[in-house]
Amino acid sequence: MxxxxxxxxxxxxxxxxxxxxxxxxxxxxxxxxxxxxxxxxxxxxxxxxxxxxxxxxxxxxxxxxxxxxxxxxxxxxxxxxxxxxxxxxxxALPGDLVEACTQATTRSEMAWREARQNSDFAGFLPHLTEVLNLTRQVGEAKGAALGLSPYDALLDSFDPGTRQTDIDPIFARLRTELPGLIAAVLEKQASLPASIPLEGPFPIARQEALGRRLMQQLGFDMTRGRLDVSAHPFCGGATHDVRLTTRYEEEDFIPAMMGVLHETGHAMYEQGLPQNWLSQPVGQAAGMTVHESQSLMVEMQVCRSRAFVEWVAPLLRQTFEVAETTPAWQPDNLHRLLTHVQPGLIRVDADEVTYPAHILIRYDLEKAMIKGDLALRDLPAAFNDGIHSLLGLSVPDDRRGCLQDIHWPEGLFGYFPCYALGALASAQLRTAAYQQDASLAPAIAQGNFAPLMQWLRTNVHSRASSASMPEIIRAATGAPLSADAYLAHVRRRYLDHAPDA
Amino acid sequence: MxxxxxxxxxxxxxxxxxxxxxxxxxxxxxxxxxxxxxxxxxxxxxxxxxxxxxxxxxxxxxxxxxxxxxxxxxxxxxxxxxxxxxxxxxxALPGDLVEACTQATTRSEMAWREARQNSDFAGFLPHLTEVLNLTRQVGEAKGAALGLSPYDALLDSFDPGTRQTDIDPIFARLRTELPGLIAAVLEKQASLPASIPLEGPFPIARQEALGRRLMQQLGFDMTRGRLDVSAHPFCGGATHDVRLTTRYEEEDFIPAMMGVLHETGHAMYEQGLPQNWLSQPVGQAAGMTVHESQSLMVEMQVCRSRAFVEWVAPLLRQTFEVAETTPAWQPDNLHRLLTHVQPGLIRVDADEVTYPAHILIRYDLEKAMIKGDLALRDLPAAFNDGIHSLLGLSVPDDRRGCLQDIHWPEGLFGYFPCYALGALASAQLRTAAYQQDASLAPAIAQGNFAPLMQWLRTNVHSRASSASMPEIIRAATGAPLSADAYLAHVRRRYLDHAPDA
The missing domain is CATH 1.10.287 (Helix Hairpins)
Structure with a gap:
């Protein structure tokens, strides 16, 4: 050097x-x-x-x-x-474009909050038009500098190395398989006894203690991070000081608990980055997809598994002082509650089976918007068509349709696909991990996350940005990122009811 | 412009x-x-x-x-x-001197923590020698740039416009009057019945609620600030976001309460600075002396006054669920507890009557150190002589002597006098305020701080750094800063037992 x-x-x-x-x-x-x-x-x-x-x-x-x-x-x-x-x-971006983007997205975000509340797409259209125009200029400028198409250049801002040509075939496969799979899962679910709801209230102090207990179980280092409360859960802070948040409701502890687990997955990645490189670009997380794979690894792959629920059930009963034999608090019922599938209109409320459908729709639409193939006035109808064809639902208003997310109003195009890619990556990584090391699954059944985290440290966290997402997934799992493991996981958990899924 | x-x-x-x-x-x-x-x-x-x-x-x-x-x-x-x-x-300072100072004070501060614990002045001497040498160079360099003596240049870092020639006669007066005054106060105190201690425990949640209640009473704007807990109470944060802290003990609520009142005094100054100038140098507080005058205005001048204690006594009884007639919780006893005078070795524990003595000693010594008139090996003896001559106490070890404060180990020379000047300024400002507006004293007796704060906003806070400390005090009170008001205040409160003091 x-x-x-x-x-x-x-x-x-x-x-x-x-x-x-x-x-x-x-x-x-x-x-x-x-x-x-x-x-x-x-x-x-x-x-x-x-x-x-x-x-x-x-x-x-x-x-x-x-x-x-x-x-x-x-x-x-x-x-x-x-x-x-x-x-x-x-x-890549001239200063006046950066400034125009900042101003337009600030205005647009404010307008969106009101437009969403009133389901007023027409009122929001001028703002979205402006933001989209500027974002297309950003994509073109970055694309020219990076030698990429505008959409790939936008993708690269969030997920370095991920290209549309990688995503298209994967998403095409999901588009083919998902509707049938969802139908099969719903049919199977309907054939089983209904789950029993848990009766609260669940005091917030106990929910918080439970969250901290689970963070500790996952190996989160409390000397280099915190847990707090915010309106929207997130994982943030600084390189040596990873701070996650959740929010509590007295009537239901599951959202806060799953929120803590999700954010702890993100946080374990941050805490597992190589200490010597934390202040350099190569020492940062490898992008949105790998990040989301780590949160979903914890929240979806592991902590909604039958094996984990068996372990956590006594802890939950003890936390909320529920008698050991209460039927609703047995692993079987708890697992059913944690793996309930229900097609819905709102992306952020979706279960892991229907979630990718929400992304497929947005991915197609945002590619078309950036390319100029979709007139914005046609966006609501196109969005609603997508929901109907993939989830079989009618969208009653734009508040629950194309106005539900903040991403486009904020100028975030190329961000949505990472959510679904992260879900696929989490399944592929978990499957590979369990196959490569037979001790991981039994350890989880004992509430012992150390072997899994060790595997993730070695194969994902410690690599930071020394390799791209596609390289990290291929090296860790022996195959390029695909939908295979995700689809197999859904079948095993929701159709076969495999005892470890 | x-x-x-x-x-x-x-x-x-x-x-x-x-x-x-x-x-x-x-x-x-x-x-x-x-x-x-x-x-x-x-x-x-x-x-x-x-x-x-x-x-x-x-x-x-x-x-x-x-x-x-x-x-x-x-x-x-x-x-x-x-x-x-x-x-x-x-x-004024060459880069290598700044760096040498940073390194030396970092080392020195660590060494001081250990040396203080072990009362090991000899072990600390090389560090203090290095810090003093560098600080003298800083004083000389800044002095040359500002056209000031080295000590005045150091003073100017903390208290713009304050000069040794202003301080010397004021402190000389205190040195003459203080020993006799302390003796008279102690004699008077001994002639009165002893105070009755308050019996705890005092739950921390209630102490915190009390603190917030008093902050509100003082007019602190909670939408632009916070109250939290830290090991050492302070007032910090940012221009539009003033954050103060305190610490709680279950056995005694008075330290936390007085801590909150002290820091709220600082905070009211920050919140009262002119909004239009907050991001400019002229919009900042006018230095350490004025800042300390505002904290002591609240903590010492007002909140230990008989009038305020009359108002606060029912609130305290209510907060801690004490029967209305409990003798220890009557204003008379509470006031005695809040105005107890006791010469002691530790500056930060001193009452308002003996406090200036601690500063007089340090001021003389640090002037001599900067001038080169005091060999550091002679510092402990000189310090102990000072304590003996002003407070009549023998210092048993350096831990409770010249090693007690972090200021010199951190290279803060020229800082100590501001504490005493702040005490004098608070008395002079309070006296002037009460004389200029006859409604202030009766309002305080009703727990109404608004008129006093209005006076301080007009005469102190809103002036920010548009004038220097000496100019602000003179304009607000009609006289240059002196010890007159402070000495009169001590006599009225501790000797005359004036009903409003």
Whole structure:
């Protein structure tokens, strides 16, 4: 490695400190900040983001990147490649486009909140039109800089290395198989006795203690992170200080518990990133798909499995002081509650079987929007058609249709597919892990996550961004990412009722 | 005003955002941060501080300051003057001296923690020697840049505009009067029946509710701030988001309550700064002395007054569910508990009568150290002599002597006098306020702080740094800062037992 590379490492370490600061300030904004300071905080965050952008796009940085030689070490080489990718993304956009995007999405997000409430797509259309126009310019500018199509360039912002040509065949397979599979699962479910609801209330202090207990069980390091409460659960904070949140309802503890498990999956990834590289681009998570695979690994693959439910049932009864023999609190019923399938209109409420359908619809639509093949006035009808064809439901209003998500109003195009890819990746990784190490499944049945986490550390977490998502999945599982493992998982859990699924 | 000035306002607004970020991150460090991330956070803070220093000392900034013309508006003129002062402080020190100071004080602070525990002055001496040598260089460099003596230059870092020549006669007066006054107060106190201790425990949730109730009573805006818990109470956060902390003990509620009142005094000052100028140097608090005067105004001047105790006694009984007639909880006894005087060795535990003595000793010693008139090996004996001559106590070990405070180990010379000046200023301001507006005292007796806060807003808070501490005190009270009001206050409260003192 040469001096220019060493100098770049110092610059990027400074950028990493700014990112840490932004991470903690964003966490604070959602968890701690008094509401009267919201505008000022927004200004502060914008100024810090601006500083980061300034440092990243300074002429000196381009010179150093041109001169840099990372030498033979594969991590330093990968680090330099990531530096160049990040730099290209940042410098691809002219300053006035960045500013126009910020202003348009700020306006659009506010307009969307009102439009959603009133199911007023027509009122929102001018905002979405503006955001889409600007996002298409972003895609073109980034695409030109990266040598990619506009949609691939947008994808690359969230999931480096993932391309439309990888996704299309996978999603085509899901589109073919999913409707029949959902129907079969619903038929099987209807043939079984109905689940018994759990009766609350469930005191919040106990829910919180339960969440902390499960985080500990998963191996979360409380000396380098926190659990708190926010309106929308998330995993954020800084590289050495991973902070997750949940929200509690007294009437039902399952949403908070599953929320903590989901976010702890994200957090374990962050805490498992290589300590020596945390302040460099190569030491960051490999993108949205791998991140989501880690949260779904915990929440969906493991913690809704029969084996885990067997282990957790006594802990739940003890937490909420329920008699050991109460029928609703037996593993069988708890498992049924945790794996209930019900096609619905709202993506974020969907179970793991119907969830990908929501993504397939959005993926097609956003590709068409970026390409210019879908006039925005036709979006609601196209969205509703998609829901009807994949889930058999009629959308009664746009509030529960194409206005339900914040992503497009915020200018996030190329983000949705990662959710479904993450679900597929989680199934593929879990299947490979259980096959490669026969001790993992029995350990989970004892509530022991250590062997699974060790496998994930070795095969996923510790690789950080030294490889791309497609490379990480292939190396860990021996095959490229596909829908196979996910479809097999759904059949085993929901049709075969395999005892470990 | 010209373009250069306008450009400076933009630069300083960016610096203000960085300061806000640092303020919230420092608060988080004390209140929220998991301990395993302490080193990383220290790095992050150092890097953000470095960025701020870089922006402030960039060549462009010097050019703009040279070109700038603030025009005729007095606030813009004062703002430019403050920009120049801040810039001079920042650019006065060569980079290697700043770095040497940071490293030396980090080492010294760690060594001090151990040395204090073991009363090991000899072991700490090399560290203090290094820190003092560097601090003398800082004083000389800043002094040369500001046209001040080294000690005045150090003072100016904490209390702009305050000079040794202002302090010397005031402290000389205290040195003459204080020993006799303390003796008289103790004699008077001994002639009265002993106070009755309050019996706990005092549940922490109720102490916290009491603290919030009192903050509300003082007018603290909870939409722009918070109350939390930390090991050492402080008031920090950001310009629009003032965060104070306290700590609770179950056995005694008075320390936490007085802590909240003290920090709320600081916080009211911050919340009362002019909103339009918050992101500019002129909009900041006018320095340590005025800040301390505002905390002591609330904690000492008002909330230990007989009038306030009369009002608060029923609230305290109600909070802790004490019968109305319990003798210990009558105003008379509560007031005696809150105004108990006891010469002691530890500065931070001192009452308002003996507190200035601790400062007089440190002021003389630190002036001599900076001047080079005191060999550090002679510091313990000189410190102990001072305590003996002013408070009549023998210091049994350096842990309770010259090793008790973190200030010198941290390189804070010129900081101590502001504590005592703040106490004098609080008495002088309170006396002037009560004289100028006869409605203030009766309002306090009703628990109504609004008129007093209005007076402070007008005469102190809203002036921010548009004037220096000496100017603010003189304009608000009609006289330069002196010990008169403080001495009169002590006599009225502790000797005359005036009904409103």
């Amino acid at each position: 040469n001096k220019a590379y060493q100098s770049l490492e110092r610059h990027f370490a400074r950028l990493s400190s700014l990112s840490d600061a932004l991470g903690i300030l964003c966490w604070d904004k959602e968890v701690m900040m008094p509401h009267g300071t919201a505008d000022r905080r927004a200004d502060n965050l914008a100024i810090l983001e601006g500083l980061r952008h300034e440092i990243l796009t300074a002429p000196e940085m381009a010179d150093l990147l041109a001169e840099a030689d990372a030498g033979e070490d594969p991590w330093q080489r990968a680090n330099l490649a990531e530096m160049r990718r990040v730099h290209t993304h940042a410098t | 010209n373009k250069a000035y306008q450009s400076l306002e933009r630069h300083f607004a960016r610096l203000s955002s960085l300061s806000d970020a640092l303020g919230i991150l420092c608060w988080d460090k004390e209140v929220m941060m998991p301990h395993g991330t302490a080193d990383r956070r220290a790095d992050n803070l150092a890097i953000l501080e470095g960025l701020r220093h870089e922006i402030l000392t960039a060549p462009e900034m010097a050019d703009l300051l040279a070109e700038a013309d603030a025009g005729e508006d007095p606030w813009q003129r004062a703002n430019l003057a403050e920009m120049r002062r801040v810039h001079t402080h920042a650019t």
